[in-house]
Amino acid sequence: MNISIFGLGYVGCVSLGCLAKNGHYVIGVDTNPAKINQINSGKATIIEKEVDTIIAEQRSAGHISATDNVAEAISGSDISIIAVGTPSSEKGHLNLQFIFKVAENIGVALRNKSSFHIIAIRSTIMPGTCDKVAAEIEKISGKKRNVDFAIVDNPEFLREGTAVHDYYNPPLTLIGSDNPVAAEKVAELYRQLPAEIIITDLKTAEIMKYINNTYHALKISFGNEVGNICAELGIDSHKVMEIFCKDKQLNISPYYFKPGFAFGGSCLPKDLKGLQTLAHDLYVEVPLIESINRTNEIQIQRAIKLIFKYNNKRLGFLGLSFKAGTDDLRNSPTVSIIEALLGKGCNIGIYDKNINLAMLTGTNKDYIDSRIPHLSSLLVNDPVKLVHDCDIVVINTKEPEFRDLVHGIDDKLIIDFVRLDEALLTKNNYIGINW
Numbered sequence: 082m083n084i085s086i087f088g089l090g091y092v093g094c095v096s097l098g099c100l101a102k103n104g105h106y107v108i109g110v111d112t113n114p115a116k117i118n119q120i121n122s123g124k125a126t127i128i129e130k131e132v133d134t135i136i137a138e139q140r141s142a143g144h145i146s147a148t149d150n151v152a153e154a155i156s157g158s159d160i161s162i163i164a165v166g167t168p169s170s171e172k173g174h175l176n177l178q179f180i181f182k183v184a185e186n187i188g189v190a191l192r193n194k195s196s197f198h199i200i201a202i203r204s205t206i207m208p209g210t211c212d213k214v215a216a217e218i219e220k221i222s223g224k225k226r227n228v229d230f231a232i233v234d235n236p237e238f239l240r241e242g243t244a245v246h247d248y249y250n251p252p253l254t255l256i257g258s259d260n261p262v263a264a265e266k267v268a269e270l271y272r273q274l275p276a277e278i279i280i281t282d283l284k285t286a287e288i289m290k291y292i293n294n295t296y297h298a299l300k301i302s303f304g305n306e307v308g309n310i311c312a313e314l315g316i317d318s319h320k321v322m323e324i325f326c327k328d329k330q331l332n333i334s335p336y337y338f339k340p341g342f343a344f345g346g347s348c349l350p351k352d353l354k355g356l357q358t359l360a361h362d363l364y365v366e367v368p369l370i371e372s373i374n375r376t377n378e379i380q381i382q383r384a385i386k387l388i389f390k391y392n393n394k395r396l397g398f399l400g401l402s403f404k405a406g407t408d409d410l411r412n413s414p415t416v417s418i419i420e421a422l423l424g425k426g427c428n429i430g431i432y433d434k435n436i437n438l439a440m441l442t443g444t445n446k447d448y449i450d451s452r453i454p455h456l457s458s459l460l461v462n463d464p465v466k467l468v469h470d471c472d473i474v475v476i477n478t479k480e481p482e483f484r485d486l487v488h489g490i491d492d493k494l495i496i497d498f499v500r501l502d503e504a505l506l507t508k509n510n511y512i513g514i515n516w
């Protein structure tokens with residue numbers, strides 16, 4: 082394929098060489114004459130393992146060149162990759178001036194192009210940017226999006242220092258698009274790489290890089306806070322994290338990575354508090370670990386606000402314990418929500434087949450007696466009756482028996498805190514806590 086790459090920095094230079102090595106003809110565009118000269122002299126524009134050799138080989142094979150002539154690059158390519166910088170502004174916002182300058186240049190060049198052109202943004206951009214870039218190109222070129230040109234988001238996941246290795250071994254290839262033909266054409270560039278190609282909508286692709294990098298920063302900071310606590314106790318933190326990483330079921334796994342309700346139960350809140358107190362007693366600052374409770378509290382407040390938007394209604398709660406399949410009410414976020422809503426005068430009914438008040442004992446019973454002493458008057462034995470008698474159904478646990486029941490509800494609002502079932506998302510009377 083004939084490809085043009087806008088921006089010959091880290092991402093652009095590596096893509097230029099690696100795409101050419103995979104059999105494509107690639108023309109690089111940059112505003113910096115020194116970088117153009119370097120490529121045309123067979124030299125890399127960056128210091129990075131293996132890139133020098135690849136650029137030298139591909140230049141002498143005639144597979145790559147560089148220019149500042151946008152019209153030449155656009156007319157000579159079917160796909161343009163944008164890899165210009167997207168730095169932070171002084172106030173922390175994304176500075177998109179380089180992206181929009183390239184959009185403007187491409188828009189002008191497209192005025193004289195009659196064949197379909199694809200623009201793939203490889204730079205890290207905020208959700209909604211592709212739509213803005215497409216609008217800019219439409220305005221300047223007079224061409225129509227998805228008729229004359231298409232735009233896709235194709236975030237780059239390489240790390241400096243191992244960029245060529247990462248290019249050929251990405252964790253995955255991500256393409257965000259509203260145009261299946263363009264998405265497929267961009268996917269073709271990466272078919273020979275040993276990674277899954279995921280094609281999704283534009284905004285999902287655009288936000289992914291921010292989620293990934295924030296999580297990477299979170300991992301490093303979590304490891305450091307654990308390390309600092311361990312060091313004070315004379316425990317080898319590397320041994321601790323090595324064992325931590327061996328648990329592929331709960332620790333290094335998709336488990337717990339489902340946006341939804343706050344955590345609760347008898348263990349997580351207690352042991353989190355324990356570690357926070359241990360760090361405090363050791364005079365070790367752990368702001369990350371300490372902020373976890375606050376995030377959980379915000380999630381409970383979010384749930385209360387969502388329900389309270391529909392004030393003065395009868396509320397039917399499906400599930401009361403902290404998760405499905407248990408009668409443990411200790412630190413159940415649903416108990417906190419119900420307590421708050423009762424305080425605001427809401428009319429509440431609850432169904433939870435696992436809760437049998439007569440069977441509750443020990444700390445579980447003490448907990449609920451102190452929070453909702455008249456719980457028995459709110460419990461309903463029949464879920465169908467509960468649904469029938471309320472205006473809003475609130476799903477709090479992923480109890481399988483709720484699925485059929487909730488699917489049949491069309492005449493009242495369903496508020497879901499646990500993403501009970503994907504199929505519910507198509508219902509008009511359905512709202513998720515954060516989806």
Ligand SMILES: NC(=O)c1ccc[n+]([C@@H]2O[C@H](COP(=O)([O-])OP(=O)(O)OC[C@H]3O[C@@H](n4cnc5c(N)ncnc54)[C@H](O)[C@@H]3O)[C@@H](O)[C@H]2O)c1
Binds near residue numbers: 203204237238
């Ligand atoms: N560096 C990385 O490891 C890495 C990894 C993944 C993603 N990213 C993202 O990729 C993007 C590029 O990062 P980078 O580190 O390669 O940037 P960079 O600053 O090294 O390179 C950007 C290049 O774009 C050129 N440029 C600026 N305006 C131009 C224009 N109008 N036309 C053509 N060229 C223009 C600059 O001269 C420069 O050579 C950023 O959004 C970054 O966040 C970077």
